[in-house]
Amino acid sequence: MVVNEIPKYSVLMSVYYKENPQYLNLSIDSMLNQTILPDEFILVEDGPLTPELIRVIKKHILNNPGLFKIIKNKKNLGLGLSLRKGIKVAKNEWIARMDSDDYSIPIRCEQQLQFIKQNPEYEMVGSFEAEFINNMDNVISIHKVPEKMEQIKQFMHRRCAVLHPTVMYKKSAVIRSGNYRNVPLYEDYDLFSRMVLEYNIKTYNIQKSLYYIRTSPDFYKRRGGIRYAGTVLRFKWNQHVKGYMSLTDFIISGLGQAGVCILPNSLRKLFYMKVLR
Known part of the structure; x- marks a missing residue:
C-alpha cells in the first residue's frame, strides 16, 4: 500500500x-x-x-x-x-x-x-x-x-x-x-x-x-440467568489467569457482572442503561 x-x-x-x-x-x-x-x-x-x-x-x-x-x-x-x-x-x-x-x-x-x-x-x-x-x-x-x-x-x-x-x-x-x-x-x-x-x-x-x-425488549433478559452468570465468571477468571485482569479487576468486573446477571430483568435493564452506557 x-x-x-x-x-x-x-x-x-x-x-x-x-x-x-x-x-x-x-x-x-x-x-x-x-x-x-x-x-x-x-x-x-x-x-x-x-x-x-x-x-x-x-x-x-x-x-x-x-x-x-x-x-x-x-x-x-x-x-x-x-x-x-x-x-x-x-x-x-x-x-x-x-x-x-x-x-x-x-x-x-x-x-x-x-x-x-x-x-x-x-x-x-x-x-x-x-x-x-x-x-x-x-x-x-x-x-x-x-x-x-x-x-x-x-x-x-x-x-x-x-x-x-x-x-x-x-x-x-x-x-x-x-x-x-x-x-x-x-x-x-x-x-x-x-x-x-x-x-x-x-x-x-x-x-x-x-x-x-x-x-429488542428482551435484549436484557438474554443477558441474565445463572447460566449466563457462569459464562461470565469462567471467561473473566481466565482473563485473570492470563494476566489481563488483576484480582481486583476480576472481583469488580467478573463478580459484579455475574451479580447483575441474577438481578430481576427490570433492574438489569436499568443498570445497563444508567451505568454501562
Missing part, C-alpha cells in the same frame, strides 16, 4: 438460520451504500440457512457480480470459528466487521479509512454505536467507548473497550494475535484483549456513532 493512500477493504459478516431476512437485507445494503465501497464482501453461512435468507443473499450476489465470497459451514460452528475462516480468506489487508441485523451509516467506512490514511501506525479502528429498538429513529442509548490507546488499554482490564461490529482492522494484526477462537459470547473480548494487551496493536475509537445496533 502506498503511504497515505486510502486502502481497499473487505466486509466480513457471519449469518445463521435464526436471522431475520429483512434485517439481513438492510445490513448488507448499508455496506453496499458506503461512500467508499468495499471491493470484497465475505459472507459466512454458519450452517444451513432458511430459504428466505438464501433468497436475500442470492439477490445481492446477482446484483453485485464478483463482489461476494461465500463460505458455507456444513453445520453451525458459532461466531468465533466462522469469523476465523473469513479472516483467513480475505484478499485485503483491511477488513470491516458487520453484523447481519444492524446498520452502518453511509460515511462509516470513509471516516475509518480517512483516520487510517492519516494515522498509518494504527491497526484497528472502532466507534460508538447507537442502540435502537424497531427502527433507527428510536435510539434508546449510545454505547460509548474510550478514544485513545492508553485509555483503551486501561478500560480493557475490566470491560471490552472496542465494540465488535464497529471495527475495521488489519488482517495481519488479527492473525498475528491468534485470530478468533471459539469463546461463546466473548469472541470479541477474547480477541481484542490479546490484540491490545498482549500484542499492543495500536487501536483508536472514533467518538461518534457510526453504527446502529438493533436491540
Whole structure:
C-alpha cells in the first residue's frame, strides 16, 4: 500500500438460520451504500440457512457480480470459528466487521479509512454505536467507548473497550494475535484483549456513532440467568489467569457482572442503561 493512500477493504459478516431476512437485507445494503465501497464482501453461512435468507443473499450476489465470497459451514460452528475462516480468506489487508441485523451509516467506512490514511501506525479502528429498538429513529442509548490507546488499554482490564461490529482492522494484526477462537459470547473480548494487551496493536475509537445496533425488549433478559452468570465468571477468571485482569479487576468486573446477571430483568435493564452506557 502506498503511504497515505486510502486502502481497499473487505466486509466480513457471519449469518445463521435464526436471522431475520429483512434485517439481513438492510445490513448488507448499508455496506453496499458506503461512500467508499468495499471491493470484497465475505459472507459466512454458519450452517444451513432458511430459504428466505438464501433468497436475500442470492439477490445481492446477482446484483453485485464478483463482489461476494461465500463460505458455507456444513453445520453451525458459532461466531468465533466462522469469523476465523473469513479472516483467513480475505484478499485485503483491511477488513470491516458487520453484523447481519444492524446498520452502518453511509460515511462509516470513509471516516475509518480517512483516520487510517492519516494515522498509518494504527491497526484497528472502532466507534460508538447507537442502540435502537424497531427502527433507527428510536435510539434508546449510545454505547460509548474510550478514544485513545492508553485509555483503551486501561478500560480493557475490566470491560471490552472496542465494540465488535464497529471495527475495521488489519488482517495481519488479527492473525498475528491468534485470530478468533471459539469463546461463546466473548469472541470479541477474547480477541481484542490479546490484540491490545498482549500484542499492543495500536487501536483508536472514533467518538461518534457510526453504527446502529438493533436491540429488542428482551435484549436484557438474554443477558441474565445463572447460566449466563457462569459464562461470565469462567471467561473473566481466565482473563485473570492470563494476566489481563488483576484480582481486583476480576472481583469488580467478573463478580459484579455475574451479580447483575441474577438481578430481576427490570433492574438489569436499568443498570445497563444508567451505568454501562
